[in-house]
Amino acid sequence: MNRKRLIAGISILGVLVILLIAGVGFLLTRLRTQPRAQQRELITKLGYCNSQNAKPCIVSFSVDADGKMLVNLVIPSETYPDFYLTISNSTTENRYDCQPVEDFPTNVYCTGAEMYPGEVLQFTIHTIKDDAVLAEGQFAIIGLQLPNPEEEMTATPFGTESPVATEAPFETPTPFLLDFSTPFPTLEILTTPTPTISSYPNYP
Amino acid sequence: MISDAFSVLIDQWRVIFGSLLLIALGQTLVSTALLYIFGKQLTSSEYFSLGMAGWLLPASFISMLWFFAGWKSSSPFNLILLISLLGISIFFRLRFKPDPAPDSKSTSLFLFLFFLISILLRLVFVSKVTLPSYFDSAQHYLLIKTILGNATGLITSLQTNYYHLGYHILAAFTASTFQVEITKTMLILGQMVLAVIPLSVFFLIKHETKSDLAGVFAVILAAYGWYMPAHAVDWGKYPALLSVGLFPFVLSLAYLVSQNKNTVSPQKRWILYLILAVAILISGILHSRSLVIIGITFAAWTIAAWQQKLPRLPQALLFTAVIIALALEILYIQRQDVLTLLFDPYIQKGLLVTALVLLLSIFAQRHYPQFTFASILAMELCMGSLFIPIKGLVPGYANLTLLDRPYVEMILFLPLAFLGGLGLAGVENSFQHMKVKTFVSLIACGLVLINAFATYNLSPWECCVIAGNDDVTAIDWMNTKLPAAARIGISATELKVLASDSFEGYVGGDAGIWITPLIGRVTVPVRYDTDFSQQAALDNLCQQGISHLYVGGLGQNFNDSQLNAQPAWYKMLLSMPEVKVYQVVGCR
Numbered sequence: 001m002n003r004k005r006l007i008a009g010i011s012i013l014g015v016l017v018i019l020l021i022a023g024v025g026f027l028l029t030r031l032r033t034q035p036r037a038q039q040r041e042l043i044t045k046l047g048y049c050n051s052q053n054a055k056p057c058i059v060s061f062s063v064d065a066d067g068k069m070l071v072n073l074v075i076p077s078e079t080y081p082d083f084y085l086t087i088s089n090s091t092t093e094n095r096y097d098c099q100p101v102e103d104f105p106t107n108v109y110c111t112g113a114e115m116y117p118g119e120v121l122q123f124t125i126h127t128i129k130d131d132a133v134l135a136e137g138q139f140a141i142i143g144l145q146l147p148n149p150e151e152e153m154t155a156t157p158f159g160t161e162s163p164v165a166t167e168a169p170f171e172t173p174t175p176f177l178l179d180f181s182t183p184f185p186t187l188e189i190l191t192t193p194t195p196t197i198s199s200y201p202n203y204p
Numbered sequence: 205m206i207s208d209a210f211s212v213l214i215d216q217w218r219v220i221f222g223s224l225l226l227i228a229l230g231q232t233l234v235s236t237a238l239l240y241i242f243g244k245q246l247t248s249s250e251y252f253s254l255g256m257a258g259w260l261l262p263a264s265f266i267s268m269l270w271f272f273a274g275w276k277s278s279s280p281f282n283l284i285l286l287i288s289l290l291g292i293s294i295f296f297r298l299r300f301k302p303d304p305a306p307d308s309k310s311t312s313l314f315l316f317l318f319f320l321i322s323i324l325l326r327l328v329f330v331s332k333v334t335l336p337s338y339f340d341s342a343q344h345y346l347l348i349k350t351i352l353g354n355a356t357g358l359i360t361s362l363q364t365n366y367y368h369l370g371y372h373i374l375a376a377f378t379a380s381t382f383q384v385e386i387t388k389t390m391l392i393l394g395q396m397v398l399a400v401i402p403l404s405v406f407f408l409i410k411h412e413t414k415s416d417l418a419g420v421f422a423v424i425l426a427a428y429g430w431y432m433p434a435h436a437v438d439w440g441k442y443p444a445l446l447s448v449g450l451f452p453f454v455l456s457l458a459y460l461v462s463q464n465k466n467t468v469s470p471q472k473r474w475i476l477y478l479i480l481a482v483a484i485l486i487s488g489i490l491h492s493r494s495l496v497i498i499g500i501t502f503a504a505w506t507i508a509a510w511q512q513k514l515p516r517l518p519q520a521l522l523f524t525a526v527i528i529a530l531a532l533e534i535l536y537i538q539r540q541d542v543l544t545l546l547f548d549p550y551i552q553k554g555l556l557v558t559a560l561v562l563l564l565s566i567f568a569q570r571h572y573p574q575f576t577f578a579s580i581l582a583m584e585l586c587m588g589s590l591f592i593p594i595k596g597l598v599p600g601y602a603n604l605t606l607l608d609r610p611y612v613e614m615i616l617f618l619p620l621a622f623l624g625g626l627g628l629a630g631v632e633n634s635f636q637h638m639k640v641k642t643f644v645s646l647i648a649c650g651l652v653l654i655n656a657f658a659t660y661n662l663s664p665w666e667c668c669v670i671a672g673n674d675d676v677t678a679i680d681w682m683n684t685k686l687p688a689a690a691r692i693g694i695s696a697t698e699l700k701v702l703a704s705d706s707f708e709g710y711v712g713g714d715a716g717i718w719i720t721p722l723i724g725r726v727t728v729p730v731r732y733d734t735d736f737s738q739q740a741a742l743d744n745l746c747q748q749g750i751s752h753l754y755v756g757g758l759g760q761n762f763n764d765s766q767l768n769a770q771p772a773w774y775k776m777l778l779s780m781p782e783v784k785v786y787q788v789v790g791c792r
Binding site (some may be wrong): 013014017018024049053059060061062063064065070072074077078101102104105106107109138143144202203204 | 207208211215221224225228269316331334339351363385386387439441544609610613665668672673674676677678679680681683685697698699700711715722723775776777778779780781783787
């Protein structure tokens with residue numbers, strides 16, 4: 001009888017643990033969806049991502065050939081409210097519309113006018129719904145590299161034409177074009193004269 | 205670190221809940237079936253361990269039914285079905301007349317708490333990565349996505365020469381039932397399997413030695429003794445990990461069959477045979493190389509049983525010959541560049557624990573000679589399998605050996621954990637007083653745990669993280685900005701893991717390998733060390749119609765300084781601190 005009690009006890013404990021995880025996760029997720037942004041003390045500090053794991057945070061800045069700046073952010077959870085970003089200095093304020101990365105809802109990037117590194121700027125995250133401030137911080141842009149700056153003035157939109165338009169062997173991209181588990185008998189792999197290839201072994 | 209784990213627990217509660225539900229269901233179904241067969245012959249902690257070892261069996265079976273029978277029902281229906289099955293199996297479990305054999309209650313409780321703590325610790329890994337590690341993960345992702353999105357997933361998948369789909373079907377079932385992202389499912393399912401594997405070694409040691417502490421010691425060794433099998437997730441070797449996870453169950457069942465041939469009724473014996481056969485079949489579907497491991501273990505056990513029947517002198521000679529052969533094999537393997545990493549977890553980085561196990565093995569051999577000999581012989585045969593070629597057996601794979609280095613490296617922890625457990629039980633047998641036995645066992649467990657505390661790495665290894673936050677953003681950006689006809693050149697490197705050092709194909713060098721799986725764009729592998737400053741490289745790109753190049757932030761990526769040096773040939777479209785996207789503009 002004691003054995004049965006033990007089995008029952010462990011079973012119940014197991015089920016409770018599973019339910020507890022589900023319950024706590026669900027509740028906390030619900031709570032996170034309702035940030036009371038009007039209350040000043042709940043505004044999170046915005047900065048670069050680091051080991052402290054505070055989110056939202058900024059991963060990096062980048063620039064595309066259209067001269068648009070991309071701000072790459074990580075947000076705390078997928079239920080974080082839809083938002084936009086503003087970046088301002090002493091004279092101007094620019095708005096950056098944000099979109100989550102497909103299949104990675106906690107990775108978001110915001111696109112807008114290019115800002116230059118060095119100057120300390122004000123970064124603010126606002127909810128789209130009611131313009132409430134969710135997070136803000138002051139810091140300078142670092143690590144921004146301009147794409148081929150000497151050509152920037154003559155750059156043409158790159159999303160509208162294909163450089164290989166004359167040949168379209170893969171009209172419909174197939175996910176199985178690549179079979180990385182076997183050699184490519186028909187594909188000439190670009191090589192250099194160096195005989196050795198791996199700088200470190202496979203599966204290190 | 206623990207806050208990272210709790211953060212994952214909250215963010216990913218659905219997939220964690222789902223995985224735990226599958227584990228609980230599998231555990232209950234398996235332990236109930238075995239309780240029906242063995243009744244009072246096993247203890248409650250043994251049933252607990254066996255159930256945990258076998259959870260993958262019902263979970264894989266259900267997911268395969270879902271897939272093969274085209275039974276792609278809605279997520280809430282699947283969920284209700286799983287919860288109902290769990291409830292029914294617990295009900296039947298409690299109604300069974302035979303109680304398990306008397307046992308220490310604290311052992312089952314310890315194992316359960318050990319599992320819970322292991323889950324928390326393993327979740328730290330998930331908090332530190334954006335995408336599952338290494339290039340293998342990208343292919344697994346693609347297969348899971350295909351299964352989820354395509355009713356004829358099986359046929360399409362087989363076209364890739366990929367022949368063990370059990371993991372992908374289980375992951376697809378989990379992602380579909382609990383409505384979670386594939387990447388998170390892969391990451392968390394992998395960590396859950398890692399948390400369960402150690403518990404599955406408890407049964408064999410406990411049953412063979414009758415020592416709870418020896419079983420617990422084997423569990424601790426399997427969990428935190430060496431960085432394997434946990435490092436398998438850094439390689440994205442999820443199917444192999446699942447097959448390793450189910451292997452102790454197959455082993456335990458085979459052991460029970462051999463030990464209880466005459467103590468169970470014919471009807472129950474047939475049920476046992478059936479479960480064993482299904483477990484072997486599912487092992488093969490999870491990873492075909494597990495069939496080789498099962499064969500090796502069977503051979504090792506049979507030879508060990510025969511060796512025990514020999515007269516004393518031939519028995520000793522055979523044992524000595526096996527030890528010498530093993531030593532020579534180790535020396536030979538260490539001289540092979542491509543295989544040298546095989547012993548890294550056990551000698552270079554795990555020498556202290558391995559030395560402790562070797563010391564304990566002396567006691568194991570004295571008290572449990574058959575099991576010990578079988579473990580040593582199995583290790584030797586596994587290493588020997590690295591050199592046995594199989595040509596033409598698997599279409600598309602010209603140069604294969606029975607086992608490859610990563611798989612052997614992954615699984616060696618298992619015989620070593622067995623040897624450690626048996627050895628500790630042997631040491632216990634050398635002492636008369638219970639308190640001394642307990643003290644010695646606790647010292648041994650403590651040593652392994654202290655070593656783990658000082659050296660064990662719960663985070664992903666830098667070697668194998670090839671994709672970061674910038675990569676996923678850049679890939680998403682490419683999806684919206686690049687023309688549909690774009691052919692993207694991505695970094696590739698050669699795969700070499702066989703003893704022959706033969707070329708086995710090209711694998712992704714950086715996050716470019718994720719482009720096709722994530723956004724369905726055409727990618728073309730280009731050697732990562734291509735010199736883009738040379739006209740020949742440009743000509744080759746043009747010849748293959750490569751319109752864009754992706755330079756990832758991590759791993760073995762292209763040299764972007766060579767690309768920047770040729771603005772007339774390569775135009776930078778996106779510039780992130782580490783990640784770059786170029787358009788090939790130099791083709792005439």
